[in-house]
Amino acid sequence: MKSKPLLAGNSLWLEALSRFSHNRLAVTGLVFLLLMIIFCISAPLLTPYTYDSQKLSSGATPPGISHLMGTDILGRDLFTRLLYGGRVSFSVGLCATLVSVVIGIFWGSVAGWCGGKVDSIMMRIVDIAYAFPFTIFVIILMVFFQRSLLLLFLAIGAVEWLTMARIVRGQVMALRQQEFIDAAIGLGLSQPVIIIRHILPNITGPVIIYATLTVPAIMLLEAFLSFLGLGVQPPASSLGILIREGTEAMEEYPWLLLFPGAVLSLTLFSLNFIGDGLRDALDPKSSRE
Amino acid sequence: MHLDIKNLSASFHLRGSKVNAVRGVSLSIADGKTVGIVGESGSGKTVLSLSFLRLLPTPPAVVKGNAFFGNLDLINCSDREIRSIRGNRISMIFQDPLSSFNPYLRLSQQLTEPLLCHQNISRKQALEISISMLSETGICDPHKKITCYPHQFSGGMLQRAMIAMALVTKPDMLIADEPTTALDVTTQAQILSLMKKLQQQYSMSIIFITHNLGIVAGFCDFVHVMYAGMILESAQTRLLFKNTAHPYTKALIRSVPSLHSSVEQLYVIGGPPYDPSQPLKGCPFAPRCEFCVPECFNEQIELTEIEPEHKTTCIRVKQGELCL
């Protein structure tokens, strides 16, 4: 046999990896996102301040040497607050998305695969959950349980999976009609194997696209919840809180909006590039160099 | 009306690469005749018909050459002129009748459309013409059927309705692109005899595009065999099957299983299938041809007459090395 490059054409996943690594935009996005996450995690090493240390006397100072991105009205270092806020926002965004993707794929593929009564019952549950007012749901959770970030993830993930389940169900139902699924049944494969090996790889495209759209949506949702006093509480920060504070002080202290805004939009950009890159990488039809 | 296609070529420019779908085809169709264009998928037979009706999207496609319909050059006339030809003087029917109709409109709306568009008549008159045309195509109870939606018909009925729609304007020419491929053999036989009957009735010419050599043998007066966007052999139907000249035509005929005798092994055309993105030199069939000689790859091929009403491109036949 002719020897081939190790990564090319061994399986979908290996090939996807090689294709992804050749996509410059996607790799840039991934590197940028990873850098931001690393910065956030190693926040105490990068800054001498803490997110709540105030210096009321100095007030809002523009970016300078001692404060890289300036300070807010209470004299708190914006760079530090961004790093700590990023911790909250990234973990909320990524974890809640992960939760919603996992539940959504499971729920949607089971409903779409089984069809019939199972499908209608499962999808009616989704409809009911859709109709349930989200804010009230979160308030109830917060009242009954302690205010914690973990709960916030769960609450947000528990809402965001609904759309994902609908998307996955539609895709799975369309795929079921394909003859290669009949062929797989004909080989005597068990249902979980068919779903994992034949169905799921074929729905990665829409799932990834929707997931990359979910991350920023959840970050903004977290800001909204925090605004209602249901999410992150001052003096702790998150990207959403910083942007809201920045909007209020936009006219006098524009840097308070500029930096958090830039971080959020760059995150969105890189997530979209990663999403596009992943979709193309996982589609063997996209041209091979 | 006489259609004269001269040196027509169509190519697609996609992502920097150029794909030649039709390469310098010349053919002419006389009044009231049926001309068959035979070829496998990718031979350019469909693109040929789409290109002289200017139905190809022209940013990726580039069409060159002439196609004289009467005195009008279809390739170089104005959009307005070509629109007055399409669906009026030249009509088309397609392979899949179900996807050729709009599922949301009743047949009455779709059948009268060409009439209302091209002729200055009232909706009522158009409806009457459509109904009489539907009954011509053998649909019983046309008054009732014309108010139906396409999904209420079977494939054969819908193909009849499509023929009716193509013929309401009494065109001079009908282009039928694989009109019976999606149908059962018995329905196919009925549709073919219907087309023959209507052709005589309205004295129109038919361009019949198909991959089925059997249909060609029974239905067409003259046949052009296409491969790689070129015509390799054109002949009067009987001559084509009796004195088959080009090795490709021979191979095609031999690879069809016979209904009347049993064979042990079907003939198979070997070699790599034609790749339209590759530049072409010499005969396009040469890499797969069992009679090919080095000259086949070098010499410019040209359709030449080898007997009256019979032309081929094969240089070996022309030189008399391969017998007819």
Place this chain on the structure above:
Amino acid sequence: MSNTCNLLEVKNLSVSFTGNSRKKNGVKAVRDVSFTLKKGETLGLVGESGCGKTTLGRTITRFQKENSGSINLNGIDLCHLSPSQLRPLRRQMQMIFQNPYSSLNPRMTVLEIIAEPFSGKLSRKYKISRVTDLMVQCGLDPEMMRKFPHEFSGGQRQRIAIARAVAADPMLIIADEPVSSLDVSVQAQILNVLKSLRDTLELTMLFISHDLSVVRYISQKVAVMYQGSIIETGKTEDLFKNPCHPYTRTLLDAVPVIDPDIIKHKVKSILRNDSDISEATGCPFCLRCPEVKNICKSEFPNLRKCGIEECHFVACVNNDQ
């Protein structure tokens, strides 16, 4: 006990689809079909679209539930098995589908597709060598095994589908119109591959097609179906030389022949009318039959022996004279 020579025995099989929401009662797709297949035999199943030939194939492969009758594969009754009993048996009946574009998982390499039917835990090296053999047998270049289906032409994809079916080492192959979406020259290649595989591996095959000449080429026995029933069956040579049922003759007449000198006598059968899928007791073909008699409308014809040939049966009352 059933005859041990018969690999597949289908007895009095009926399948009907229960009409959803509409008031229509179930449509009978397959009515009282019986046939047998010996090891190494190929039965060609012909008929127009909607005659139930695909449903019959899907019922045998257990994609469709039957209403009555029995299917017996190598002595095992397939009709009364629980899903868990059925699962290991499924690989014994492999299907080859019509559309090679939807029958292969676009996200698997050819190697993964063909190796999927292998049972048990096998080393990668062994898998590759077996896939190589299968690809060569089906006329594919083994160097292509790491490519994805979209990089292949329709004919090559159908070869991959055939290789996958053969890889399961099945007792029975059901080929549902495997060549009808292919070009003539490619069709010839695929037919030759199927024929040579059948001869070397002694495959038993049910070949479903609407193309009579293809069926004639590939099969030893033929069954003609019309509206769910088999109306004529026999050895290929006998049936094509001496078609006894008027419907079979209609079908044969309708096939265009590559010979401009054969003037086809016009297809005699009456236009197919969709409204009258006969609910009546009589012959299903009586509404289109050019030779219809009064008795045809009242009496359902059973398959009877026809002519002098062995195993040639026809369901037509007119045949008695």
